[in-house]
Amino acid sequence: MRKRHSLFLLIVAILVQSVFAVQAGxxxxxxxxxxxxxxxxxxxxxxxxxxxxxxxxxxxxxxxxxxxxxxxxxxxxxxxxxxxxxxxxxxxxxxxxxxxxxxxxxxxxxxxxxxxxxxxxxxxxxxxxxxxxxxxxxxxxxxxxxxxxxxxxxxxxxxxxxxxxxxxxxxxxxxxxxxxxxxxxxxxxxxxxxxxxxxxxxxxxxxxxxxxxxxxxxxxxxxxxxxxxxxxxxxxxxxxxxxxxxxxxxxxxxxxxxxxxxFKESTKRQQIAANLLLTAANRAFLDKDQQRLSSYVSEAAIESLTKLQAALPLHSYMAELKLKRDENSSDKLWVTGKYEHRQVGPYELEFLFEKDESNPFGHKITSIAYRER
Structure with missing residues (x-):
């Protein structure tokens, strides 16, 4: 009886292995x-x-x-x-x-x-x-x-x-x-x-x-x-x-x-990378490409973005960007963009970039804050 049980398990294992092999192929x-x-x-x-x-x-x-x-x-x-x-x-x-x-x-x-x-x-x-x-x-x-x-x-x-x-x-x-x-x-x-x-x-x-x-x-x-x-x-x-x-x-x-x-090079190069990431995130939001957007922006930041987007765009690549390293963590980068809106006037958006491997930039936007100027 034990031999039959072992033989049955062996046959099942071979069949399962062959199925997975076909699927992998x-x-x-x-x-x-x-x-x-x-x-x-x-x-x-x-x-x-x-x-x-x-x-x-x-x-x-x-x-x-x-x-x-x-x-x-x-x-x-x-x-x-x-x-x-x-x-x-x-x-x-x-x-x-x-x-x-x-x-x-x-x-x-x-x-x-x-x-x-x-x-x-x-x-x-x-x-x-x-x-x-x-x-x-x-x-x-x-x-x-x-x-x-x-x-x-x-x-x-x-x-x-x-x-x-x-x-x-x-x-x-x-x-x-x-x-x-x-x-x-x-x-x-x-x-x-x-x-x-x-x-x-x-x-x-x-x-x-x-x-x-x-x-x-x-x-x-x-x-x-x-x-x-x-x-x-x-x-x-x-x-x-x-x-x-x-x-x-x-x-x-x-x-x-x-x-x-x-993001590991000069401030100028980091500005370029931050600008491209923000531009891609903005485009994904406007296109309603949720999968792409979530790879660039955290859920909490997306909620902030949704509230802002009623009146303001997330980003324009022509904006002036300023970068500042977080004093408490080398994995965090604060990026401030200066913008102009015909109804709202001049304003700033402050973005927190944190290290994250879910997109090729290796960083994700985890916070978005609005400020008048």
């Missing part, structure tokens, strides 16, 4: 054509974060080329996975309204503008997102992706241009414009320096570290190691979906590491 990936692929780990990372959306299609097609439009949308998904939405997409007349990913590309353009303004510390009239898409327009018409003498004010990018395969040089151009705010914050530019910075790359005449290209964009982002450290860049080869998955994963790791690292 199913959770591993939705796609049925990436097992054993050299980029499987990166594809899985992006899929599990919702950056690759399968939409019922079990084929990822890792060795097929990625199109320009899809690449732009994927870059935006990486940005928003790390930071959340920073701005509302604005309709752009230069994008074909029939293209299915149009809104996501417009979201990228809007998010890039906030990243530039926050990292430079002032509102820019320069539009890096517009320039990025304009360069794709130039490339589609057989021209170099560089500053032109005269810009056609009626330029636009039709759907076929966005469906073209994306070359490695075009990928480097897109990523340069996305990452340029991180390069600019190091030099702490004045308002007139920003356009000169971009013009300097579009008129590049310096020697490249790569032996097979003089592209300014490949050289400009070499420090981020998104394409690896090879001497050959192979600029005219089209990127496959798997290759771009590797690049996107490296981009995600850089952005995520940078978001939390800034």
């Amino acid at each position: 199913a959770a591993e990936t939705y796609y049925d054509d990436i097992r054993g692929h050299w980029a499987e780990k990166e594809i899985l990372f992006l899929e599990q974060r919702g950056i690759f959306k399968h939409g019922g299609n079990r084929h990822f097609n890792p060795d097929k080329t990625v199109s320009r439009g899809e690449a732009l949308a994927l870059v935006n998904r990486v940005l928003e996975d790390v930071y959340g939405r920073l701005a509302t997409p604005v309709p752009q007349p230069y994008l074909d309204h029939r293209y299915p990913l149009k809104t996501e590309i417009e979201g990228l353009v809007a998010n890039m503008q906030v990243l530039l303004d926050v990292n430079t510390g002032f509102v820019n009239d320069f539009r890096p997102g517009d320039l990025m898409v304009y360069n794709l327009h130039l490339a589609s018409n057989g021209m170099l992706m560089k500053k032109t003498q005269k810009v056609n004010p009626e330029w636009w990018v039709p759907t076929p241009y966005l469906q073209y395969p994306m070359s490695r040089e075009e990928a480097s151009m897109i990523l340069f414009h996305v990452l340029s705010p991180y390069k600019l914050r190091i030099v702490e530019p004045k308002i007139n320096d920003v356009r000169l910075f971009y013009d300097g790359y579009s008129q590049w005449k310096h020697k490249s570290s790569y032996v097979d290209t003089v592209s300014p964009y490949a050289e400009a982002i070499r420090e981020f190691q998104l394409f690896g450290g090879q001497r050959n860049f192979d600029p005219y080869s089209n990127m496959t979906r798997a290759q771009f998955a590797v690049v996107l994963t490296r981009l995600h790791h850089f952005l995520e590491g940078d978001a939390s690292k800034q």
Whole structure:
């Protein structure tokens, strides 16, 4: 009797183990054509974060080329996975309204503008997102992706241009414009320096570290190691979906590491990080994205926010921020923002940031207090 009982328990254990093994295998990936692929780990990372959306299609097609439009949308998904939405997409007349990913590309353009303004510390009239898409327009018409003498004010990018395969040089151009705010914050530019910075790359005449290209964009982002450290860049080869998955994963790791690292650096860098966190939290609140908002703001602070929001916005990234370390705890940071409202007048909001690993910034807003000034 005891042997039969033991045998029964053994059979049950094997069955349970096999069920969990099947479930684990199913959770591993939705796609049925990436097992054993050299980029499987990166594809899985992006899929599990919702950056690759399968939409019922079990084929990822890792060795097929990625199109320009899809690449732009994927870059935006990486940005928003790390930071959340920073701005509302604005309709752009230069994008074909029939293209299915149009809104996501417009979201990228809007998010890039906030990243530039926050990292430079002032509102820019320069539009890096517009320039990025304009360069794709130039490339589609057989021209170099560089500053032109005269810009056609009626330029636009039709759907076929966005469906073209994306070359490695075009990928480097897109990523340069996305990452340029991180390069600019190091030099702490004045308002007139920003356009000169971009013009300097579009008129590049310096020697490249790569032996097979003089592209300014490949050289400009070499420090981020998104394409690896090879001497050959192979600029005219089209990127496959798997290759771009590797690049996107490296981009995600850089952005995520940078978001939390800034709170450990200079006051200027901490202001940038605090501004981005507040901007993302404000956008999540306005979008009613409760899941994203709760990763940035505690329940108690959300209650305070709800009362304030009836009359006041949570934050504007153009506000002046002042930071002060808590005297009793190194894990706490007080951030005071100065704001102006047409009905209320000038006022301040004081935020308490505390260390918390529920979002990439490594900090959470746990208190919000209003003060007149």
